[in-house]
Amino acid sequence: MAFEEEVVIKTDGLTKIFEKGKKRQVIALNRVDLEIRRGEVFGLLGTNGAGKTTLIRVLVGLLTPTEGSAYVLGKDVTEGIDYIRDRVSLLPQEAGIYDRLTARENLIYYGGFYGIPEDELNKRADHLLEIVGLKDKEHYQVKGFSGGMKRKVLVARALVIEPEIIFLDEPTTGVDTLGARVVRNLLKKLSSEQRRTIILTTHDLNEVSELCDRVGILNDGKLIATGKPSQLEEKFRAANLEEVFTGLVTGEGVYGGSTP
Numbered sequence: 001m002a003f004e005e006e007v008v009i010k011t012d013g014l015t016k017i018f019e020k021g022k023k024r025q026v027i028a029l030n031r032v033d034l035e036i037r038r039g040e041v042f043g044l045l046g047t048n049g050a051g052k053t054t055l056i057r058v059l060v061g062l063l064t065p066t067e068g069s070a071y072v073l074g075k076d077v078t079e080g081i082d083y084i085r086d087r088v089s090l091l092p093q094e095a096g097i098y099d100r101l102t103a104r105e106n107l108i109y110y111g112g113f114y115g116i117p118e119d120e121l122n123k124r125a126d127h128l129l130e131i132v133g134l135k136d137k138e139h140y141q142v143k144g145f146s147g148g149m150k151r152k153v154l155v156a157r158a159l160v161i162e163p164e165i166i167f168l169d170e171p172t173t174g175v176d177t178l179g180a181r182v183v184r185n186l187l188k189k190l191s192s193e194q195r196r197t198i199i200l201t202t203h204d205l206n207e208v209s210e211l212c213d214r215v216g217i218l219n220d221g222k223l224i225a226t227g228k229p230s231q232l233e234e235k236f237r238a239a240n241l242e243e244v245f246t247g248l249v250t251g252e253g254v255y256g257g258s259t260p
């Protein structure tokens, strides 16, 4: 980034504990300190169960923190959630799509909640359905769609409200190679041309290298590394991000480098 943009997400010692019965608990987020600036594409990495979805759910107000704090667009998530929800959108990891509605209706219905005028909403829906390649299927009920097609509807739906911050929990999982490229290009453009902030999770490290300005690696609820992909490779003297990632999360260290 050419100049320092404002911080739009900030967490301090953010902790989320799930109680599972009397004696067992899961520390899904363990004292996470994180800052993300406007216009960044930030990738959250981590193995299954590392805490990625939990972090996103806390930041959009679907879960309350157990300890610590989280601020989005300057508001505390436990107090200013209405303000935040008007300005951010979420592509959830699991469903959230309305099966009985058509692709187009999914977008219109969602945008309607945000009070976007009908004319404007129709324009945006036309544009987004075109971009994700579903214009010819816009009047079909989503229940007949494949998994990847549903993800595309959800990507378009998340964008129809033109949010300042877009959280995408595995946007390209199950989407074919061409579709994933379309989604990535769209996200890049939103970040570079419109200064939208994008936080995404993915298990595809090539996607991260191509798309993300910075990444955060979560392991067992702890944020164990953050930085530009190239910085992390350099810091750990690794050949690529995959080497950094596997070295850190297996605890074996990164070849040639050292773990912090």
Ligand SMILES: Nc1ncnc2c1ncn2[C@@H]1O[C@H](COP(=O)(O)OP(=O)(O)OP(=O)(O)O)[C@@H](O)[C@H]1O
Residues within 6 Å of the ligand: 018, 026, 027, 028, 046, 047, 048, 049, 050, 051, 052, 053, 054, 055, 093
């Ligand atoms: N609603 C919940 N109730 C109880 N435990 C939960 C809940 N949500 C998540 N967890 C637990 O918190 C931990 C973190 O889960 P989370 O879904 O955040 O992982 P993730 O990094 O998104 O994994 P994945 O890559 O599989 O999507 C896991 O141990 C999970 O079992």
Ligand SMILES: [Mg+2]
Residues within 6 Å of the ligand: 052, 053, 054, 093, 169
């Ligand atoms: Mg998840």
